[in-house]
Each structure stands twice: as C-alpha cells, then as structure tokens.
Amino acid sequence: MTAATVSTRLVLVAACALVDLDGRILLAQRPEGKPMAGLWEFPGGKVEAGETPETTLIRELAEELGIVVKEDCLAPLTFASHAYENFHLLMPLYICRRWEGMVQPLESQKLTWTEPKKLRSFPMPPADEPLIPALIDLL
Numbered sequence: 001m002t003a004a005t006v007s008t009r010l011v012l013v014a015a016c017a018l019v020d021l022d023g024r025i026l027l028a029q030r031p032e033g034k035p036m037a038g039l040w041e042f043p044g045g046k047v048e049a050g051e052t053p054e055t056t057l058i059r060e061l062a063e064e065l066g067i068v069v070k071e072d073c074l075a076p077l078t079f080a081s082h083a084y085e086n087f088h089l090l091m092p093l094y095i096c097r098r099w100e101g102m103v104q105p106l107e108s109q110k111l112t113w114t115e116p117k118k119l120r121s122f123p124m125p126p127a128d129e130p131l132i133p134a135l136i137d138l139l
C-alpha cells in the first residue's frame, strides 16, 4: 500500500473564536475524561450528518455556552488540518463578535477570555497552535 492509499479517518470539526468588545477571545478547557483533557480550545464540535459547519456551531454554542448565534454573524477566518494519531482533523475556525445571551459554562467547563497575544500562554491542542497568528493579525 502506498502512502497515498493509506486510509485515515477525516473528522470535520467546526470551531469558533468568540470575540468580546475588548477584543478578547473565549477559550474553553477540555474536561477530565476526554482526550486532551485540560487543554484550552475554541468552542465547537464535530459536524454531524445533515449539518453544515455553521449549523454545527449554532447548535454547539447554544448547548455549551447558552448563547444564540445567527449564521450571518459567523465569519470564516482560517482552518486547521492536523494529523492526530487516530484521525485527521479538518477544522474551520470562524470568528463571531455578535451573539444573544450571556456566555455560561453549561457543561461545567472552565472558560476564560484572553487577549490574542496571550493565547500562547494557554496549552492548546496541537492542531490549534498554527491558528494563533491569524487571530493576532486580525485582532
């Protein structure tokens, strides 16, 4: 089997950098018991059958944070393409500056708002590190 035919599972995850009025970004800590527990990530989740990345984010942001986001408030910024051991992650990253409701940790996850230039002080999944310069440039 050549490298080109080795099968790897492609997992599509939609993620969102929520940006507040001070230009800070929301990170959520992955809970104990999950892979990469303790690392800080952008809210989001796997795109399920029948969903678009935008509808996934609208669902996940409501479930995880209790906020209502409209599709036209989700702006694509960049994406991650990263080979994990068991799957290949393809993760579009959106920016959202406008939502309804107060951000709450509905899944008992720790949340933090951080300035873009301090993002590197939070341990993040390896797929996320290449995304940081795009956020610093934008904000």
Ligand SMILES: Nc1nc2c([nH]c(=O)n2[C@H]2C[C@H](O)[C@@H](COP(=O)(O)OP(=O)(O)OP(=O)(O)O)O2)c(=O)[nH]1
Binding pocket: 013, 014, 015, 034, 035, 036, 040, 041, 042, 043, 044, 045, 046, 089, 125, 126, 127, 128
């Ligand atoms: N939401 C999010 N997921 C990320 C980021 N970076 C990164 O590598 N991931 C990975 C972690 C997971 O393997 C996958 C997200 O899927 P998920 O949140 O539905 O998966 P999970 O492991 O928490 O839980 P499960 O649904 O598989 O039980 O993408 C990120 O910044 N945000």
